[in-house]
Amino acid sequence: MTKQIHLAAHFPGVNNTTVWADPRSRSQIEFSSFEHLARTAERGLFDFFFLAEGLRLREHKGRIHDLDVVGRPESLAVLNALAAVTERLGLAATVNATFNEPYELARRLATLDHLSGGRAAWNVVTSSDAFTGENFRRGGFLDRTDRYTRAAEFVATARELWDSWTPDGLSRPFAHRGRHFDIAGEFTVPRSPQGHPVVIQAGDSDEGREFAAATADVIFSGWGSGGYPPGRHSTRQSSLEAGKAFYADVKRRLAKYGRAHGDLKILPGVSVVLGDTAADAREKAAEIRRRQTSPQTALLTLEQIWGADLSSYDPDGPLPDFDPVPDSGITQGRTRRGDTVAIAEKWRALAEEKGLSIRETVIEAGGRQSFVGTPQAVAAELDAFVQADAADGFILVPHLTPGGLDEFVDRVVPLLQERGVFRTEYEGSTLRSHLGLAEPAWKG
Known part of the structure; x- marks a missing residue:
């Protein structure tokens, strides 16, 4: 049976994904930027529009990291405004389960779901970052091992609150007694148009996969421990195989929680570059x-791995010949995943093999473009990944704000429609209907 492709749009912001030097780049905080990308995604019949979150501006060597530009506005406020200028597009906000409380967040999400007619989604993220916690007077209060236990109880509590109103509009008192939350009262917002807002989980660690299998409706992630997309030195076949392995691993975990194969959609983040x-x-x-990787950015990236000041190094010269300094604290608010010594060794081997400079190594190792080719070739490749069970669809991360999605919608979406693997119109009005997810049964 031919699978239908799910597509979503990620609003680019911090990090070096966005090419800010491009004259077509606009503000990442003015509403017109959010509106342009959201309207384009809806014109392309995408499932949802996705916003990331940052609760503190990152610092590097004690200074605000340049790539954060002017920071990020609060996601749910932006999405409430976008609900007024879109009609069918899902609206997904990343909100931290560590630095929020269930009653407040459940209320805000249910409100968005009502205002949008059933299009709200919550991307659940966690943090054990004491640097961010300082903004909440909670620095280091939550052990890293407790992140997902709190998040799981948080989601369960939010769902109890959403279920405290009956489908026919009657409110009932709620009470939750747990390790992390002990609350009771009455919820103020009636049951939302799609029952519960859609829950998204971002992350590909083993605990993240297990959390998604138990709790989430969508997983937004990379493929495998090395992440996705692969560097240019990786082959398309290897990334396809990595996608299939990730897909099979997450889907097989569903049965443990009494869930079916289609109850969780797997949508990796990808970028696309088109040419004639x-x-x-x-x-x-x-x-x-x-x-994306200026000489300054290359050195900053290297400093995050090596944990040392490398400002005296030539970005067109060789990599450092000393090992990284673990937990140096040179970068605050961002965690470099994995063994930095192993990453450094891998990068040195790559640089030696291909005779690369610092900047060239960072570019080669970071290879962001997942699908590169003509519109016809990209449409065929996206379809091939989904039909091979390497994904259920994709979250597109454009390199331009806010017009980076325009060409894909104009040139690739029609080809996917011609192949019969992407909708030609929205069939339902809620995000759950776009994703093919059933409305959750009311648990009274």
């Missing part, structure tokens, strides 16, 4: 990578 020819697309992709 394959050579044109490759050239554009290479130029985008260079512009």
Whole structure:
């Protein structure tokens, strides 16, 4: 049976994904930017529009990290405004389960679901970051091992609150007694149009996969421990196999929680570069990578791994010959995943093999463009990944704010429709209907 492809749009912001030097780049905080990308996603019949979250501006060597630009506005406030200028598009907010409380957040999400007619989603993230916690007078209060236990209880508590109103509009008192939350009272917002807002989980660690299998409706993630997309030195076949392995691993965990294969959608984040020819697309992709990784950005990236001040190094010169300094604290508010010594060894081997400079190594190792080619080739490849059970669809992360999705919607979406693997119109009005998810049964 031919699978239908799910598509979503991620609003680019911090990090070096966005090419801010491009004259087409606009503000990441003005409402017109959010509106443009959301309207484009809806024109392309995407399932949802997705916002990330940052609760503190990152610092590097004691200074605000330049790539944070002017920070990020609060996601749910933006989405409430977007609900007024869109009609069918799902609206997903990343909200931290560590630095919020169930009653307040459940109320805000239910309100968005009502205002949008059933299009709200919550991307659940966690944090054990004491640097961010200082904004909440909670620095270091939650052990890293407790992040997901609190998040699981948080989601369960929110669902109890959403279920405290009957489907026919009657309110009933609630009471939750647990390790992390002990609350009782009456919820102020009636049951929302899609029963519960959609729950998304971002992360690909083992505990993250287990949390998604038990709790989430969608998982937004990379593929495998090395993340996704792969570097340019990886082959398309290896990334397809990594996707299939990730997909099979997460789906097999569902049965343990009494869930069916289709109850969780797997949507990896990807980027796309299009060209009139394959050579044109490759050239554009290479130029985008260079512009995403300026000489300054290359050194900053290296400093995050090496944990040392490398400002005296030439970005066009060789990598440092000393090992990284673990837990140096040179970067605050961002955690570099994995063994930094192992990453450094891998990067040195790559640089030696190909004769790369610091900047070239960072570009090569980071290879952001997941799908590069003509519109026809990209449409075929996206379809192939989904039909091979390497994904249920994709969350597109464009390199331009806010017009980076325009070309994909104009040139690739029609080809997917011609292949019969993407909708030609919205069939329902709620996000759950777009994703093919059943409305949760009321648990009275």
